[in-house]
Amino acid sequence: MPKPTFFNLPDDKRARITEFALDEFAARPYHRASLSRLVARAGIAKGSVYQYFEDKLDLYRWLLTEEVPRRKAEYMRRQSEKSPPVTSLAGFLRAAVLSGVRFFLADPRLSQLGSAISTPTDDPELRALYAEATAMGHERFTQMLTGLVEAGQLRGDVDPALVARIIASVLGSGLRDIVLGHLGVDVFELGRDRSLGERLTGAELERLVDDILGVLVDGLRP
Amino acid sequence: MPKPTFFNLPDDKRARITEFALDEFAARPYHRASLSRLVARAGIAKGSVYQYFEDKLDLYRWLLTEEVPRRKAEYMRRQSEKSPPVTSLAGFLRAAVLSGVRFFLADPRLSQLGSAISTPTDDPELRALYAEATAMGHERFTQMLTGLVEAGQLRGDVDPALVARIIASVLGSGLRDIVLGHLGVDVFELGRDRSLGERLTGAELERLVDDILGVLVDGLRP
């Protein structure tokens, strides 16, 4: 947890530091992210970081478990207000896929950071952090699927936890790879130049999502 | 490319160095892997590494583009000799999934290294290396799928390259996550203690694969 000093900071200064921290930790894996570079860019002294946070991991943990989820939830809330509630499998998945891609394109930094929790790491401390963050999302997702099975919208002959993992792998890293492959760019390029994401028109996006959904819902059989 | 000196080495010495190099680069992402640790474990001098290779990347590139594919191809060849040739979609996918999981469990080190090519990286040199290695596999896979469409085994209304990506995401990182989630272990734990993989019995494996295939082939609809 950040120290009180961090929250006592003037809003604009705290916001500026947060932005540069998001930049730094989204652009590089944790161990390659550099506090020296962060402070140089943000225009603060090295020692100040340790006035605000316990250490590097404390800063990263705060971004990952507080700041990113807060921003993502806000984004998702705004999205879901625009569209009607869904009950069908296709509707549920369509909403999930579309908002996933849109969030991804809207702020690649955030989803890059968010997706870090599903990458394997050799560092035990990071692993614990990632496991904690992953477990929350996975459990909520499995519950939603169980609801769909009970409503007769989803085949019930397969373990919902397994189905959750399959869908998660397609909609998680899989979706990222598909969109990036379609755009012909790399996550880190996208992070540096957000306008690259605008290459994907609304119509192309719908087409892409419908194709993925078609395969997920109806399978690969002709 | 390794220097001639490396290939002039006595077979057992070269093999020992290769083993420790596989250990080191499988256990840690490239930038966290340490040549100092490698030479300490392998019992050679730091300078010797530079008698054998241009630099760290040269060693890593050799492992990734020569040694790992050679070993994987060997493994796959032995596997396919045991089973009859397949032409149906289900048969094709079943063989792909089963051999994928088995290879994964047989030597987590190799598949860990092999899967590194599909992880995003901020390092341009690594990205070029990974892109080269990925492109080869992806193209071959798309061609096989096109063949299945022509044989009427696979729906043809969706871009084969997209289907290839969906399947690849499920059978690639997705499959890894599913098996690991099922075992309740982590790739790096598995790499350190190979016996963990034996917790998954043959029957459980078949069941798991059939479930994944069922979802892939028939879709999520009840």
Added chain:
DNA sequence: CAGTCACATGACTCTATAGTCATATGACCG
């Protein structure tokens, strides 16, 4: 005005890395 308190600073320590290089070893040859 003197004192206190929260915050800011950047030079510094400690540690680890990739890569270098002068020197040594030892097998083989004339």
Added chain:
DNA sequence: CGGTCATATGACTATAGAGTCATGTGACTG
């Protein structure tokens, strides 16, 4: 035996990172 050539070595250099700490600053207070 003397010399040459491939190979081995580990102390050393250069670089970069996280984290520390003594010192400074400036606003508010009695």
